[in-house]
Amino acid sequence: MSLREESSTAHAxxxxxxxxxxxxxxLRRASANTGLIRAGxxxxxxxxxxxxxxxxxLEAAAGAFPLAVEAFRDxxxxxDCFLFASPEYNYSISGPLKNALDWASRPPNRWGDxxxxxxxxxxxxxGDRSQYHIRHVGVxxxxxxxxxxxxFTKAHQLPRKFDDDGNLVDPETREQVxxxxxxxxxxxxxxxxxxxxxx
Ligand SMILES: Cc1cc2nc3c(=O)[nH]c(=O)nc-3n(C[C@H](O)[C@H](O)[C@H](O)COP(=O)(O)O)c2cc1C
Numbered sequence: 001m002s003l004r005e006e007s008s009t010a011h012a013x014x015x016x017x018x019x020x021x022x023x024x025x026x027l028r029r030a031s032a033n034t035g036l037i038r039a040g041x042x043x044x045x046x047x048x049x050x051x052x053x054x055x056x057x058l059e060a061a062a063g064a065f066p067l068a069v070e071a072f073r074d075x076x077x078x079x080d081c082f083l084f085a086s087p088e089y090n091y092s093i094s095g096p097l098k099n100a101l102d103w104a105s106r107p108p109n110r111w112g113d114x115x116x117x118x119x120x121x122x123x124x125x126x127g128d129r130s131q132y133h134i135r136h137v138g139v140x141x142x143x144x145x146x147x148x149x150x151x152f153t154k155a156h157q158l159p160r161k162f163d164d165d166g167n168l169v170d171p172e173t174r175e176q177v178x179x180x181x182x183x184x185x186x187x188x189x190x191x192x193x194x195x196x197x198x199x
Contacts, residue, residue, distance in 0.1 A: 018081060025085065032166050051068055064108070087130065098137070114145070117146040153176075
């Protein structure tokens with residue numbers, strides 16, 4: 001699936017270009033969740049590792065944020081849709097992802113009225129509880145989530161789904177990621193009132 005569709009030719013209508021921003025809730029070098037994002041191809045991974053911990057004292061004045069926060073907020077604002085890939089930590093959202101969600105929610109909220117999909121690679125649960133908490137927070141932010149398919153990946157179960165660098169090597173999971181991204185594309189276009197072939 002490509003969120004950046006091919007450009008038009010003389011014989012084919014232009015395809016709508018969707019700018020997707022993918023955010024991994026894990027900062028680990030060999031993160032399985034970042035591996036899920038890489039498996040999605042052609043969706044930009046927005047790194048959140050240099051965001052400071054949220055502290056509104058860091059806002060110099062209304063709407064003036066630290067540089068890394070400002071850059072992140074700009075990327076969120078510029079995206080048509082979002083893909084969150086996050087581990088479950090203690091039955092909930094990872095701290096880095098919650099921090100990123102909160103920074104871009106500061107007024108003016110940068111998340112609103114866009115489509116999003118969620119992937120998770122976690123321990124025994126596959127990440128279902130964290131996904132439902134992300135959906136819950138998304139209500140406050142005005143994000144509209146793809147409902148199905150749901151993709152819960154047990155990252156450490158044998159046979160191995162990820163190699164030592166966190167690359168996804170399991171074809172079945174790769175197919176699940178592909179289907180979820182297709183659903184995200186369709187939902188994002190629907191929200192924008194466009195079809196995949198609109199000019
Ligand atoms: C602090 C902490 C809490 C965790 N809690 C859970 C949990 O509640 N449920 C679960 O399935 N896995 C849990 N895990 C396992 C991680 O979700 C799992 O290792 C995942 O692969 C980490 O994501 P990453 O590979 O992208 O870094 C926890 C891991 C850590 C470090």
